[in-house]
Amino acid sequence: MTADPMIPMPFRVVRQRHELRNVVTLTLEPEAGGRFSFQPGQFNMLYHFGMGEVPISVSGDPAKRRLRHTIRSVGAVTHALTRLRKGDGVGVRGPFGAPWPLAEAEGRDVVLAAGGLGMAPLRPVLYAVMARRERYGRVTLYYGARSPADILYRKQLERWGKRRGIDVRITVDKATPAWRGHVGVVTRLMSREHFAAGNTIAMLCGPEVMMRFSAQTLNRLGVSDGRIYLSMERNMQCGIGLCGHCQLGPTFICRDGPVYRLDEVLPLMKVRGL
Amino acid sequence: MTVDRLMIEAVAAHPLFRDLPAAEQRAIAECTGETVFEDGAMLMRQGDQAEHFYLILYGMVALELHVPGRAPLVVETLGKDEVVGWSWLVPPYDAQFDARAVGMVRVLAIDAACLREKMARDHTLGFVFYQRFLPVIADRLHAARVQLMDIYSHPADYAEAPSAGKKRGKGKR
Ligand SMILES: Cc1cc2nc3c(=O)[nH]c(=O)nc-3n(C[C@H](O)[C@H](O)[C@H](O)COP(=O)(O)OP(=O)(O)OC[C@H]3O[C@@H](n4cnc5c(N)ncnc54)[C@H](O)[C@@H]3O)c2cc1C
Ligand code: FES
Numbered sequence: 001m002t003a004d005p006m007i008p009m010p011f012r013v014v015r016q017r018h019e020l021r022n023v024v025t026l027t028l029e030p031e032a033g034g035r036f037s038f039q040p041g042q043f044n045m046l047y048h049f050g051m052g053e054v055p056i057s058v059s060g061d062p063a064k065r066r067l068r069h070t071i072r073s074v075g076a077v078t079h080a081l082t083r084l085r086k087g088d089g090v091g092v093r094g095p096f097g098a099p100w101p102l103a104e105a106e107g108r109d110v111v112l113a114a115g116g117l118g119m120a121p122l123r124p125v126l127y128a129v130m131a132r133r134e135r136y137g138r139v140t141l142y143y144g145a146r147s148p149a150d151i152l153y154r155k156q157l158e159r160w161g162k163r164r165g166i167d168v169r170i171t172v173d174k175a176t177p178a179w180r181g182h183v184g185v186v187t188r189l190m191s192r193e194h195f196a197a198g199n200t201i202a203m204l205c206g207p208e209v210m211m212r213f214s215a216q217t218l219n220r221l222g223v224s225d226g227r228i229y230l231s232m233e234r235n236m237q238c239g240i241g242l243c244g245h246c247q248l249g250p251t252f253i254c255r256d257g258p259v260y261r262l263d264e265v266l267p268l269m270k271v272r273g274l
Numbered sequence: 275m276t277v278d279r280l281m282i283e284a285v286a287a288h289p290l291f292r293d294l295p296a297a298e299q300r301a302i303a304e305c306t307g308e309t310v311f312e313d314g315a316m317l318m319r320q321g322d323q324a325e326h327f328y329l330i331l332y333g334m335v336a337l338e339l340h341v342p343g344r345a346p347l348v349v350e351t352l353g354k355d356e357v358v359g360w361s362w363l364v365p366p367y368d369a370q371f372d373a374r375a376v377g378m379v380r381v382l383a384i385d386a387a388c389l390r391e392k393m394a395r396d397h398t399l400g401f402v403f404y405q406r407f408l409p410v411i412a413d414r415l416h417a418a419r420v421q422l423m424d425i426y427s428h429p430a431d432y433a434e435a436p437s438a439g440k441k442r443g444k445g446k447r
Contacts, residue, residue: 074428116426146426173421175348180376183336183351185420193354210425 005240008047008091011067013084019070019152023117024082025059028067028090035065036092039099040124041231041259044069045239047091051080055236055254057121058095062128067092070120070152096239098259100125100203101229109137109195111223113214115144115186115206119152121231121258122205130164140167140194144186144210147174167194186210187217197222203259204230208269215262225263232257232265277304284308284382288329289355290406298399305388311375317358318369326383327359333379338372346372350418357410362386 015027030036038044038058046069047053054077060068073079084090102125110129114122122141129136141161145151151170161168169189171182182189200223204211211230218228234253237245241255249268251257257265282303285291291299308331311317317328320340328335335358338346349371352358358381361369367386393400 072428117428118426144426146424150426171351173424173426177345179348181351182334182353183348185417185425187420188350188417191354207425207427209423213420213425 005093005096006238008045008053008093011090011092013086013088013090014066016085020150022073022082023070023152024073025068025070026081026084026090027060028069028092029065030067030092031089036067036095038062038067038095038124040102040128041100041121042095042097043121043239043258044092044094044096045236046071046081047093048077048080048084049089049091052077053091053093054078054081055096055233055239056081057231057258059120059123060127062124063131070117070123072117093239096254098257100231100259101201101261102128105129105201105203106135107137107199109200110139111142111190111195111200111202111218112140113142113144113186113190113202113204113206113211113218115210115214116146116150117152118204118206118210118231119143119157122203123153125203126160126166130160130166133165137199138167138195139165141169142186142189142214143168143170144189144206145170145172147172148176148179148181185213187213190214190217190221192221195223200227202228204228208232212269225266226261228262229259230262230265231259232269281306281308284331288382290329290357290410294402298402301392301396301399302384302389305385305392307383307385309381309383311379311381313375313377315375315379317373317375317379317381318371320369320372322369324359324361324367324369325386327357327362327386328373328381328383330354330356330358331380331382334376335379336374336376338374340372350414350421351376357407360407360411362390363404363407 010031011028012031013026014029017025019025040062043055043057045053046056056069056071059070071078071081073082112122129139157168160166171184171186171189175183202218202223204214215228232253234246236254237243239254241252246253282300285303285306286299335352336348337350338348340346358373361367393403
């Protein structure tokens with residue numbers, strides 16, 4: 001954490017990896033040396049010198065020294081960040097926000113449901129769970145993407161599914177002729193057989209509409225709102241609970257979220273019908 | 275009619291029929307056989323009479339739509355315990371999709387004409403059948419609609435291209 005949370009720490013890009021169309025992962029190192037500690041689910045404010053600052057979740061391994069962010073180019077700042085190259089500088093403020101409930105998940109089955117780029121903030125959970133696999137029950141990842149070309153970290157997830165004690169289930173909306181996996185929305189993958197509903201913690205990340213349908217399906221399969229967590233997004237500016245830009249009802253997402261328990265945010269979500 | 279005890283057990287073990295009275299389970303078993311499809315084999319073809327419907331015991335089945343001049347479009351895949359096909363319930367009983375095995379698939383194959391005849395004679399059986407089938411159909415219809423909503427997309431995919439002005443602090447995905 002920065003001494004003054006409003007002042008970005010200088011970092012340098014040590015690697016830029018193209019993930020998908022318009023999506024890159026930056027690996028960053030502090031100019032001053034040392035390691036960057038964070039908890040899965042937290043985010044940083046990334047400052048592109050000259051362009052601006054945006055909140056981006058940490059997508060790397062919490063046990064590693066280097067910092068990783070997976071960024072999708074959607075506008076001016078994210079576009080500039082995705083164009084950074086090895087050796088370029090970037091400012092980092094953070095880590096901020098409430099993490100995923102990994103301690104609470106110990107001794108239970110764990111269900112992760114990701115949609116699209118929502119896989120990025122959940123990847124640190126997988127790293128953390130794999131590092132202490134014996135502490136958790138069955139671990140299932142349900143991941144929905146638009147098409148096979150939109151599956152983030154595909155090779156890595158397939159590898160983890162084969163060898164690391166994680167049940168990885170991926171589905172796409174639109175298949176290509178070469179695709180031999182599931183086709184259909186992510187909720188169609190969910191089944192009572194994969195977890196003990198009464199002893200499960202679920203973590204959802206993706207667009208709100210996707211989280212809404214996932215939560216409804218998990219409810220139907222017996223997982224209560226109090227055991228479902230999700231990561232919320234809104235506009236941000238200060239990142240530390242001062243400016244009010246990220247207000248969600250009586251809470252500030254940057255300070256009280258982005259990870260919330262479903263029963264805490266249910267009435268505040270934008271999506272009708274939850 | 276004689277019926278294999280193992281088949282009655284297989285029908286009784288399926289989530290769709292688990293809580294049915296034994297007489298109904300037996301009646302369904304009388305129309306049921308177990309079949310294996312090799313990778314790529316067709317369970318049914320679009321436009322053909324739906325002579326069977328299937329309950330998947332193992333493996334994955336892809337439902338494909340054919341549009342002339344294009345590669346087949348997989349609209350959905352189905353897995354363990356799911357039902358393949360309900361055209362057999364709706365006259366003129368023509369299959370609406372191709373259903374193709376993805377890898378080896380083991381199924382309970384239910385003879386549609388046999389079951390329709392039993393349902394026509396025994397309205398209790400007919401009622402419990404529709405009672406179980408309708409939620410499955412509603413569920414799949416709902417899923418198909420959600421699939422159309424493109425729920426993983428970024429709002430920016432549907433917005434105007436953003437301008438590249440300078441700014442500090444905002445954030446949405
Ligand atoms: C806690 C948190 C974690 C995040 N983690 C990540 C991450 O790991 N990776 C990542 O790529 N992004 C992440 N984001 C989103 C990221 O912060 C935004 O994409 C970024 O702020 C966009 O800034 P920009 O200047 O590039 O685009 P902008 O100019 O701000 O927006 C680009 C275009 O997108 C449209 N748009 C953007 N968001 C919305 C929205 N919510 N509703 C409607 N239209 C919208 C705008 O209309 C605009 O045209 C996160 C956001 C939060 C709050
Ligand atoms: S971003 Fe300023 S209060 Fe949350």
